[in-house]
Amino acid sequence: MKLVVAVFASCLLILATLFTALFFVSGSPSTAELEGDIAAVRQELVAAEAEAAQYGTGSALHLLSMYRVTTLKTSEAMLTQKRYSMLRRIDLVFNVEGRAHTADPAKIAGLEVELTRAQAERDRLVAEAALYAGGLVQVVALMNAATSEMAVSQVRLGLLAERYGLMLPAPTTPEPEDPLGQQVVPEGEAL
């Protein structure tokens, strides 16, 4: 009986050590941090959808706002997928050229600085748009603010992707059917 208890206690100790190593020693962000990021993205998504609803469908401001909504929904989907994988202990790792992607702290720091700058610029332009009462001047100011909001969403998506080791599909530009030139040359030769 004592032997059984001793073996059981040893197993518990080993499991506890393993548990601690997985959740606290690992360099990847915790579930709590992930939950916080998901909540922040969802909060911003609600605000973005409310803003998009203000503008007429098809207008430039509506298009810009919907682009921001799409970016935020992509962020939410990727973070939620990562959260489910952590809950089920599924190692969601993306491979690039045969190597698993690992978060780069220097890149994350750079993106955080870029996000802070983008948010400051966004706040400045939003405050400026609020100065105008209407007319084309306000439309232009609102366009500037909407563009800056989109930039903030895009930088945040890149930051979250890097932090949680998520992969974004690389954009592909389709080749034109009829190239403009038979050969591309420097300015000195073409002009």
Next chain:
Amino acid sequence: MILAKELAAASLLLLSFGTGASAQDAAPFGLQWLASKSEVQALGVSLSPVKETDYGTSFSATGLPKALSDMETAILSFGYNDQLWRIVAFGREFKNDQYGSAAKARYAEIAASLAKSYKVIDRNERPPADDFYAKPENFSYALSQNEAYWYSLYASPVADIELSLDAAALQNTYWRLIYSHRGGEQEFRTAKGAAEAEAL
């Protein structure tokens, strides 16, 4: 007397043939000034008609012998005598370039290249006088509303060249190059005036 006149005419005829294309006939992008539409197509260029009649018969061109990496469109215009006299090239749009930084950088590169080959006539890079349009974030909008001008003028022995910046859709900027062969333009304007006088 009659023999002398015939000899003079024959001499003029021989002189007019010339010895082939000279450097002055060379147009940008590997083309030849005053070439006919079929001669341009013989260089491998594909021409598609465009609805532009202010400068004669105009075509959108692809397959130019030479092109810049960021050229998006080239429009060739032929006069009433089927001679190439005007070439316009547009650069690819810089998206969300409200401050105009991307367009200005590319403009400076092209301007430097043009200055090496052609005589600089004028540079007019005028920011708007109005407080709203003068704001840095409204540069592209100011361009689109003609509240700001950003262009340089050059000249070769036979052609005038204009490099300029413009904007589309409020925040997308692009560069534009316009080449005009002086002789070809004069020929076109004269023929156009005659055609209009005949129509009226």
